[in-house]
Amino acid sequence: MLPHKDDGFVISYKFKSTKAEFAFLTNLLTSYIAQMPDPPKPKQGTVCLFPSWKQLDFYFSNLSPRIPCVRRKFQPSPERLWLESVLHLIRRPGQRFLQRLLLNRLEAVKPRHSRDIVHRVVERDCDLTAAINSLLTDGTLTGNAATQCRLFCDFLNGVEAQDIASIAGHLAKTLRLDQAQVAAGLESFLQQIDLPEIDDLVAKSADYIYPQSAQPPEDPKSILFLTMHGSKGLTRKNVVLPGLESAWLPSQDNSQSLDEKKRLFYVAITRATDSVIITYPLNRSKGDPFNYNTPGRGKVSPFVTASGIADIYHA
Structure with a gap:
């Protein structure tokens, strides 16, 4: 050669x-x-x-x-992947698969609770919020699992409404971030949400909201x-x-x-x-x-x- x-x-x-x-x-x-x-x-x-x-x-x-x-x-951290899932869900609320991924982060929600929730989603053809609320009403979810699920439903409702203050508060607490910076990142994200390059926008927004998870230059x-x-x-x-x-x-x-x-x-x-x-x-x-x-x-x-x-x- x-x-x-x-x-x-x-x-x-x-x-x-x-x-x-x-x-x-x-x-x-x-x-x-x-x-x-x-x-x-x-x-x-x-x-x-x-x-x-x-x-x-x-x-x-x-x-x-x-x-x-x-x-x-x-290799992005589990926290980074969770944040990116949240951003994708904000853009298109109601995606049951993403809702299910976010549910996995709740420590008090054990596999048996997840099975009950998924079964109720399939049984009633509803989203996770409706399924969880029905399980709370009939007493299937109790204790710490019930407490975390109520907070999770509040979070999903904020995502559904694209409520920056509600979402920023949850993200800041979960990821231990500055709430003002999270809110600024979410506001910028929502202003550009209709751009076709959504994956690039999600990555850029996640870098700003959670800078310690960004890939080093x-x-x-x-x-x-x-x-x-x-x-x-x-x-x-x-x-x-x-x-x-x-x-x-x-x-x-x-x-x-x-x-x-x-x-x-x-x-x-x-x-x-x-x-x-x-x-x-x-x-x-x-x-x-x-x-x-x-x-x-x-x-x-x-x-x-x-x-x-x-x-x-x-x-």
């Missing part, structure tokens, strides 16, 4: 150990960051690609303390970490494929065909405009999650040699 540019290159390096591989990657990626113009453009950056999230997480945890790195794997010079699957359509100046042993690509996993794995490899190496560097260790240390006996461990992926890429020992 030949590089697209005259001064570009495609090469594979093997190392004595994972420690040596990490040292090389640290120096390499640091030099790539130093070469970026200011301000940087996305296509002039560097991406590290991996066959799986498990590999990505391992290399990220070891390299991110040494160099600026970012991975596109943001990315350093534009950071090294991007992605899975090979997630790199489709991406273009970067440099592509690095760390830890590309035969054990992990193609691996013994039969969930994908060999042709599909081969296609994934070619997708990865064709993301680069200038250079592709493949690395892997011959030996892994104790505590390394990939240090176990499996076919192909310590050997380069056969897709590398089949592509005519030189595989060189790096001292």
